[in-house]
Amino acid sequence: MIEKQHLINRFVSYVTVDTESDPESNTTPSSAKQWDLANALVEELKQIGLQDVTIDENAYIMATLPSNVDYETPVIGFISHFDTTPDFTGANVKPQIIENYDGKDIVLNEAENIILSPDDFDDLLLYKGQTLITTDGTTLLGADDKAGIAEIISAMEYLVNHPELKHGTIKVGFTPDEEIGRGAHKFDVDKFGADWAYTMDGSQIGELEYENFNAAGAVVTIKGKIVHPGYAKGKMINSMYIATDFINSLPRMETPEHTEDRQGFFHLYSINGEVDGTKLQYIIRDHDRGHFEARKEMIQKLAEELNEQYEKELISVEIKDQYFNMREKVEPVMHIVDIAEEAMKMANIIPLIKPIRGGTDGSQLSFMGLPCPNIFAGGHNFHGRFEYVPVESMLKAIEVIVNIAQLVGKKK
Template identity: 80%
Template sequence: MIDKQQLIKRFISYVTIDTESDPNSDTTPSSAKQWDLANKLAKELKDMGMSDVSIDENAYIMATLPSNVEHDVPVIGFISHFDTTPDFTGANVKPQIVENYQGEDLVLNAEENIILSPDYFEDLLLYKGQTLITTDGTTLLGADDKAGITEIMEAMKYLINNPQIKHGTIKVGFTPDEEIGRGAHKFNVEKFGADWAYTMDGSQIGELEYENFNAAGATVKVNGKIVHPGYAKGKMINSMYFATEFINALPRLETPEHTEGYEGFFHLYSIDGLVEETTLKYIIRDHDKDIFEARKALLEKVVFDLNTKFENEVFEIDIKDQYFNMKEKVEPVMHIVDIAEEAMKALDIKPLIKPIRGGTDGSQLSYMGLPCPNIFAGGHNFHGRYEYVPVESMIKATEVICKIAEITAEKYKG
């Protein structure tokens, strides 16, 4: 049995370390404070008896649990990231533990009247009778993805302490900067040495994902001209007004708040404007590769059409691909998804196989030669003050890791 209190203690020790990544930094890791948790994890891996523990100059951590069977078994890996999103503060996280949750509203912060309510977050009702870990309403929690790290660490400890569970060689990898899209950029797949891996970076219990968005980022620069407003007629070009022309030229309902499932979107996430210059930043997402390419082409066309309309080079655009749908790389080796599904069913977990409306390290790693589906880590409402994780989901995720290792060894017994 997984030790519930030990798991909680480990998780809290991780989330109370600030590891927010910084998209404006060119270093790896992007923030020096990520080293605080990285070094802690490397030490803990060594202390628990893992082999070949390494932490490189970019804070990528790898370790090995040697096989305890004599027959050949494919090498499998489990991967999570230790940074947290810059979307919301991860400093001074003060987790709150709610025992035996019964479906009531949870007052996260009475002073600021911040309430976690099942009236708004209906998934809470799935966890009646369970232990929840929440924020205090002023920070995120960091279950994305310190829940995944906790589960991998607890699973390795459990397998080490229970050698009667037979398994092949298992690799563990922890990465920085996943939240800013760089988690796999400097991951050494050859050094890792796994035939396939799983990221423990999903949400609700049962999630099993091998499809994700194709993703790109777009920066639209709108050029204006500033003159004295008292003498501006026929001379001033207010870039902010022109920027609204671009915004309104895109399909209004193809945005995150109006889409679900396989539906893609354009997401305007930043505006920085003055009369002289306005910058719009978008992310473009779609599961379908052809529609994804069409979305990028539409942005280019809008820029062309608006520049033609205003008879001026007012608009400039720069589009960069970020990652692609891992489905293309996982489908040829679908047995790795089947093994995870079998593990869940063996533990009485209903698999929820669905597309990721986002990306993981696994999407990039799959294109780097390491097929890498994604498994639930248990958290909900990531990237904000309403984030929470049921402890029982974390225990189940830990058990799934152990069961995948056991099933893989059994399948290749010969």
């Protein structure tokens, strides 16, 4: 398979380019600096021998590895995103290479006493003896999802260099702005031309996911009335107290810190309040579509009940759906999941099939007509200073991609 140091060099070249996306921007890509890596990826795809390499005005990249068989096969795709989250800085990333990890604490930054410890992250112990790539403790790493990009490009390079491995037509797609929920918004499914695809955007080795949250955002606006506090009796309406009533009326244990697996939640992530007005921002999540709709209805009904209680229209709610559970689009074509599962077993990987407690470009793409399960890229602790990726997991991801290509390319 791909030489280990070659993969490390490729990955490091990606993560040292700052591609943080910007949720406040209305452009695509949301930050101009995403073009830096996007343009470099275009050149690299050409260099390794892919055809029809394109980048559009919104920085969506597509390329083709032509079939090398003389019979028809399905056209498949592999997709990853090149932006990094705005949750934590991705500027001036300084990757550290930990050879033959010994299972002990890793000092990321001695000066700031930042330590990556198995006491806090016990999954580290899965990778004793392996090569880890970590941060220096001051930035995220960007394995989400530059590991996926490195794996896809490396797998395509391997297939180009090994024409004895038979495969059908394979499409490659790289997108901006996935981390702010817009990665698939301007993805041209028809131009991509695949029957189905896989996002390489999961975490731990073996992950294979075709379920994700149904998701919505809710903005709760509460109007108050400000008057001089010395003469406020019977006149002042403090919107922050009403906001407190609203917050405390939702199920306290149905929040991210109290839920797991397929359990949904209400997540209050922002409060901006004064006496005269308060705004609450929530995200609503549930794997079950019926429960998801019930959660949205609960938010609306709570606002109505509090308005009745206060005998004034003080609370208004705006709810917008964000994405839906791809399961309903993937289940009718479950063979695409079965193929990925078989490809992992061929690589001596135990498949970990589980729901995503989040979203993925694959969800939106599935509803756009491109069924798109999600496969591990190998990283852990995304979106923060403790992010790391085992190189051996990346090598296995490359092997899985190559195995999928061969399985789909078999003559029926």
